[in-house]
Amino acid sequence: MRARAVWGSALAAFGVLAVGWGLGTAGSPGLTPSIPGTSGVSGTGTGGSAGSGAGSGTGGSAGAGSTAGSPAQPADGDYTGDAESTPFGMVQVSVTIQGGRLSDVTAMHLTDRGGQSVRISNRAAPILRQEVLAAQSAHVSMVGGATYTSEGYLASVQSALDQAGWH
Amino acid sequence: MTTMTQPVSAPNAARPGNGIAQARLARLRRRRWIADLLVMLLWASGAAAASLYLASGGLATWTSPGGVITGLGILAGLVGSDFVLVMLVLAARIPALDAVIGHDRALGVHRRLGKPALYLLLAHGVLLVIGYALTARVDVVAQVVQLWQLPDMPLAFLAIGLFLAVVVTSLVLVRRRMPYEFWYGVHLLSYAAVLSALPHQLSVGGLLAEGTGQRGYWIALYVLAIGGILVFRVARPMLQSLRHALRVERIEWIAPDVASIYLRGRDLARLGARGGQYFFWRFWSGGTWWHAHPVSLSAAPDERRLRITVRVLGEGTRRLARVPVGTRVSFSGPFGLFTDAARTSPRLAIVAAGVGVTPVRALLEGGDIAPGEATVLLRASTEDALFLADELQTLADERGARLYSSVGPRARHGGWLAESDRRRGVGLRTVFPQLDESDLYICGPAAWAEAVVADARAEGLAEHRIHMERFDW
Numbered sequence: 082m083r084a085r086a087v088w089g090s091a092l093a094a095f096g097v098l099a100v101g102w103g104l105g106t107a108g109s110p111g112l113t114p115s116i117p118g119t120s121g122v123s124g125t126g127t128g129g130s131a132g133s134g135a136g137s138g139t140g141g142s143a144g145a146g147s148t149a150g151s152p153a154q155p156a157d158g159d160y161t162g163d164a165e166s167t168p169f170g171m172v173q174v175s176v177t178i179q180g181g182r183l184s185d186v187t188a189m190h191l192t193d194r195g196g197q198s199v200r201i202s203n204r205a206a207p208i209l210r211q212e213v214l215a216a217q218s219a220h221v222s223m224v225g226g227a228t229y230t231s232e233g234y235l236a237s238v239q240s241a242l243d244q245a246g247w248h
Numbered sequence: 249m250t251t252m253t254q255p256v257s258a259p260n261a262a263r264p265g266n267g268i269a270q271a272r273l274a275r276l277r278r279r280r281w282i283a284d285l286l287v288m289l290l291w292a293s294g295a296a297a298a299s300l301y302l303a304s305g306g307l308a309t310w311t312s313p314g315g316v317i318t319g320l321g322i323l324a325g326l327v328g329s330d331f332v333l334v335m336l337v338l339a340a341r342i343p344a345l346d347a348v349i350g351h352d353r354a355l356g357v358h359r360r361l362g363k364p365a366l367y368l369l370l371a372h373g374v375l376l377v378i379g380y381a382l383t384a385r386v387d388v389v390a391q392v393v394q395l396w397q398l399p400d401m402p403l404a405f406l407a408i409g410l411f412l413a414v415v416v417t418s419l420v421l422v423r424r425r426m427p428y429e430f431w432y433g434v435h436l437l438s439y440a441a442v443l444s445a446l447p448h449q450l451s452v453g454g455l456l457a458e459g460t461g462q463r464g465y466w467i468a469l470y471v472l473a474i475g476g477i478l479v480f481r482v483a484r485p486m487l488q489s490l491r492h493a494l495r496v497e498r499i500e501w502i503a504p505d506v507a508s509i510y511l512r513g514r515d516l517a518r519l520g521a522r523g524g525q526y527f528f529w530r531f532w533s534g535g536t537w538w539h540a541h542p543v544s545l546s547a548a549p550d551e552r553r554l555r556i557t558v559r560v561l562g563e564g565t566r567r568l569a570r571v572p573v574g575t576r577v578s579f580s581g582p583f584g585l586f587t588d589a590a591r592t593s594p595r596l597a598i599v600a601a602g603v604g605v606t607p608v609r610a611l612l613e614g615g616d617i618a619p620g621e622a623t624v625l626l627r628a629s630t631e632d633a634l635f636l637a638d639e640l641q642t643l644a645d646e647r648g649a650r651l652y653s654s655v656g657p658r659a660r661h662g663g664w665l666a667e668s669d670r671r672r673g674v675g676l677r678t679v680f681p682q683l684d685e686s687d688l689y690i691c692g693p694a695a696w697a698e699a700v701v702a703d704a705r706a707e708g709l710a711e712h713r714i715h716m717e718r719f720d721w
Contacts, residue, residue, distance in 0.1 A: 086284040093288045094295035101299025105307055169457050200399060201452075225384035225394045226452070228318065232309070 154181050155245040162237030162244075167192055169202070172233030176241040183217050183247070186210045186238060192230045202230045209234045218242075269594065276592045276712060282348045290334055290357075293469075297330035298323050300462045304455055314382030321375030322455065328368030329449065331361050332411075332442060333473040340476035341528075341580060350585040352718045359418070366415040369445075373408055404448035410441035428564070432539070439477075446470065481580065485528075489578035492516060494554070496531070496575045502557070506603060506635050507569040508546060511554045511577055519582060522589060523548045523614030524607045524689075526717075527581030529556065533571040539564060540580070544691075546606035546636065548614030557636065559603035586689060586717045588615035593687045593713055596622040597680040599700055601664075601692030602633055607717075608691055609636050612643045619648025625679050626653040627665065627692065652679060664699040676700075676707050683707060690716040 157179050164173040169192035177185040188210075191202040205227035212221035219239040223231030301322055309315040338345070338358040345354050381391035395401050416422060417434045449466065450456050456463045494513035501507050521527075526544040530537065541564065546557035560566045586607050596617060600608040605626060612622065624644065628634045634653060644651040654674070656666035663670045677683055688709060690700045697716050704714055 086287040089284060089288040090291035093292035097292050097295040097299050098302065101296075101302035102307075104299075104303035105301075105305045222385040223383045225380045225386060225391050226398045228309075228380065228383065231383075 155247050158245075159187075160241040160245045161189070162239070162241035164190065165233035165236045167229035167233045169193070169229050172202075172230060172237055174234060174237045174241065176238060176245070178245055178247070183214060183242070186213050188234075192233065201227045205230045206234065213238055272592050275589070279348050280712075286345075286349070293334060294327050294330050296465070297326040300465065301326055301455060304460070304462060306455070312383070314379050316379075317375050317382060318379030321372050321379050322453070324368045324375060325372035325449075325453075326455075328365050328372055329445065330469070331365035331368065332445075333469050335361050335365065336442065336473040337476050340473075340480045341583065342476060342480050343583075346583045347585075350717065351583045356718075362415050362418060366411055369408055369411055373405075398448075398452050400447040400451050403444040404452075407441045407445035410437045410444070414438045414441065428562075429539070442474070485578060485580035488519075488580070492519070494577040494579065496571055496573050496577060497553070498573055499569060499571075501569075503632060503635055505560045506557060507560070508555055508557045509569070509571075511556070512552060513554070514552065516549055516554060517551050519549065521545060521549045521554075521582035522587040523610035523612070524586040524588070525582035525584045525610075526586075526607065527556075527579045527583070530578045531568060531571045532576040532578065533567075535567045536564075536571060541565070541568060542583075544584075544586075544607035545582075545610045548610050557603065557606045559635075584717055586691065586715060587611060588617060590715055591687050593685050594621065595680075595682050595686040596689065597676075597683060597686040598622060598624045598689045599627065599664075599692070600624070600690075601627040601696050603635055604692035604697075605634075605636055605640065606691075608689065609640055609643065611689070612640070612647060612649060617647055617649070622647065622649035623680055623686075624649055624651045626651070627696070628653070628655050629657060629666075631655055658696075664696050664703065676703055683709060687713050687715060690714070694718060 155178050159175050159177050161175040162173060164171050166172075171190045172192055173188075173190040175187050175189055176183060177187070186209075188206050191199075191206055193199050193202070205224040208224050209221070209231060213219060213235070215221075219235045219242060221235065223235070301319070306319055306322065310319050335358050338354045338361075341351060345351070377388055377391050377395065380395070381388050384391065384394075386394070396405065413434055414437055417426070417431050423431055450463065456466050492513040492515060494511045497510040497512040499507050499509050523545065526542050528540040528542050530540040541558075543556045543558055545554060547553075547555040558565050558569055560569055584607075588611065598608050598611070608624065612624065622644075624640065626634055626637065626640070634655065637653070641651060643649070654666045654669045656668050659665055659667045659670035665674055676688075680686055680688075683704075688700075688704050690697050690704075692700075697718075701714055701716055705711075
């Protein structure tokens with residue numbers, strides 16, 4: 082009976098883990114509702130964002146052609162980043178570029194699932210904005226206790242900068 | 249060793265019909281299957297907790313040291329919490345669980361899970377602090393301060409402290425040094441720990457955010473575990489106690505430190521209690537109401553009366569044996585597999601020491617035992633400690649059982665018999681010549697019972713033929 086219990090347990094455990102792993106690596110599209118009008122507010126004609134990019138990470142936008150014309154200087158204007166999905170909800174920002182500088186980051190949508198996550202994101206967003214503006218880059222440290230918000234926020238910033246041809 | 253009575257029929261007369269033997273084996277197989285399934289369920293539930301994380305794509309964040317450490321911390325928290333919930337289910341005294349593995353074995357698993365669960369929860373806290381600190385590039389202290397300021401997190405810190413206290417007071421070494429009451433009081437805090445750990449999982453833990461399937465599964469687990477406690481440790485005993493309205497009818501001292509308590513109630517056959525089972529009893533008198541005692545029936549139950557026999561071992565049992573006649577008694581039970589239902593073999597070999605004789609007496613009286621099937625060995629250090637010996641002798645005569653006793657100081661070198669018997673070469677095989685076709689039932693103090701079990705294993709008795717129940721939790 083021991084052997085049966087051991088093998089059965091091993092099998093059951095691995096089976097369950099495999100299912101979880103499969104669901105996770107399928108890109109969790111179920112958790113990523115797409116926001117209508119994501120391509121929205123771009124000031125210049127550099128092409129819309131690549132839609133509601135599913136994966137987190139750097140989520141490079143496919144709107145490439147923009148960099149071909151003016152490789153050195155990104156054009157002034159507003160660029161909308163990808164909508165990044167987190168377990169707490171969507172995060173999406175737009176960046177403003179003026180005179181070759183990253184002059185503002187506007188949160189269009191922040192994590193809002195559950196009352197706590199609203200509080201968390203309200204705390205984290207201003208800090209992230211300041212860090213991004215100071216560093217002129219999305220490569221800044223995350224805010225402790227707001228990992229998901231930070232990841233989503235910075236990834237969205239990065240995708241907006243990519244669109245602008247920011248290097 | 250003394251023979252107290254002779255069998256009324258030759259031992260070989262006991263041959264159960266093929267049908268009975270087959271039915272016993274079928275029951276055993278079924279119990280084992282369910283027990284194995286339960287083990288599988290335990291591990292699958294742990295894996296499912298980890299899967300919640302995997303399914304949310306958590307591995308995608310394992311791109312930096314901070315991310316990996318944070319991920320491990322989340323996994324540890326999930327699996328640790330799952331173990332804690334399994335522990336609640338195991339301690340809930342669910343009758344179906346008791347019927348399969350016995351409440352004492354369920355508690356054995358509960359006890360074994362305690363430390364792993366605590367380690368996982370501690371690792372959860374430590375890893376997350378380190379992981380977050382690495383990611384946010386701040387030092388650990390600053391990170392702890394930051395976490396503390398998050399909603400629900402102070403409660404979570406409190407929970408980990410409570411878990412720590414509960415497990416530490418349950419360590420054998422620590423527990424031996426303090427009164428039962430203290431351990432019990434601290435153990436009650438585990439409910440507070442479970443409940444105060446919950447809010448931060450649902451709010452700060454992004455994994456279980458609203459609208460996710462993970463959240464639904466997690467809440468269902470909590471409902472199951474806490475519901476099990478409420479139903480089987482609170483509601484059911486309360487309703488049963490009300491329905492059967494037990495009261496103390498009289499108390500009879502059968503030795504200077506041993507008393508039989510007669511309880512009277514109504515409709516007791518509906519309890520379905522078998523000889524050899526025990527209940528948790530709560531006597532509603534001044535000094536006794538706050539603490540339930542596990543005590544075996546010492547007589548087969550009938551429609552209107554139950555009897556238990558307690559030995560005064562400490563303050564609690566002393567008060568118990570002195571409650572006024574008419575005291576209300578609430579209870580939960582019956583529990584235990586120390587019954588004829590657990591038999592797997594044609595014969596019964598029964599060994600009891602001291603007050604451990606009480607379930608044996610009830611088993612012999614109420615059990616489905618044919619003449620010549622059972623042999624009973626009583627162990628005591630003095631003649632006076634052979635409690636209920638007269639009653640047992642009468643029963644043995646009636647049921648055609650052999651009754652032996654081994655009286656005197658215990659053998660010095662790891663023996664469980666009297667020194668004098670040991671020297672004469674008495675052992676399991678001489679007392680029970682047909683040991684290989686017997687179920688061995690053992691009841692007595694833990695250390696003594698372990699010695700008997702070790703002896704039986706050394707004699708090659710199969711594990712499923714050894715029936716021992718622990719009462720010293």
